[in-house]
Amino acid sequence: IKKYNKKWDFFSNMSADEVEEFIENDIIGHRKTKKMGAHSNKYFENASKISEAIFSSFKGFDKSTINPSLISSKYLNALAVIGIENKDVTLEEVKSKFKKIVKELHPDTVGKNKKNIEKLTKVLEAYKTLKEYHDNFKYSDTV
The missing domain is CATH 1.10.287 (Helix Hairpins)
Incomplete structure (x- = not known):
């Protein structure tokens, strides 16, 4: 088993570009990500609407x-x-x-x-x- 493990090369069938891409993706755990600001984020829109609803209830408080x-x-x-x-x-x-x-x-x-x-x-x-x-x-x- 030790001989097999020493001879085994994960990158043997990959080109240099594929190895570089693997190394770059390894930083983020090979998960798909989106570029910042590329897609709208509904979370912040919803949070904004909720906070506006809460604070608008205080308008006219005297x-x-x-x-x-x-x-x-x-x-x-x-x-x-x-x-x-x-x-x-x-x-x-x-x-x-x-x-x-x-x-x-x-x-x-x-x-x-x-x-x-x-x-x-x-x-x-x-x-x-x-x-x-x-x-x-x-x-x-x-x-």
């Missing part, structure tokens, strides 16, 4: 479509920390109230009082929550 009961408790707690009772407050109103509270509690203006620092920390977190809420819903004039 504040009026949000159910008031879906406003998060985190948002309502943040309003309470800053001292605002109106859920439909504008971002400008939140900012002005926030600035006023920060001036009252900031260590540079009233000294280092541990209670004030804790309150200031809560106010900063509340403002961050309100700002994120505004940014996520992209309201032009309200939070």
Whole structure:
């Protein structure tokens, strides 16, 4: 068997061009392939249609479509920390109230009082929550 295997030559009946073609096809495992861009690919067309359908459902989404009961408790707690009772407050109103509270509690203006620092920390977190809420819903004039 060893003698037979040593004498056997797979390429013996092939021309030089056929051997070159075999070597080139060996790179891709002798599978048929298509040139890039030569044929349309339905996968990308279908994926594009699906994504357009999904995102088109969000067109026209505005504040009026949000159910008031879906406003998060985190948002309502943040309003309470800053001292605002109106859920439909504008971002400008939140900012002005926030600035006023920060001036009252900031260590540079009233000294280092541990209670004030804790309150200031809560106010900063509340403002961050309100700002994120505004940014996520992209309201032009309200939070």
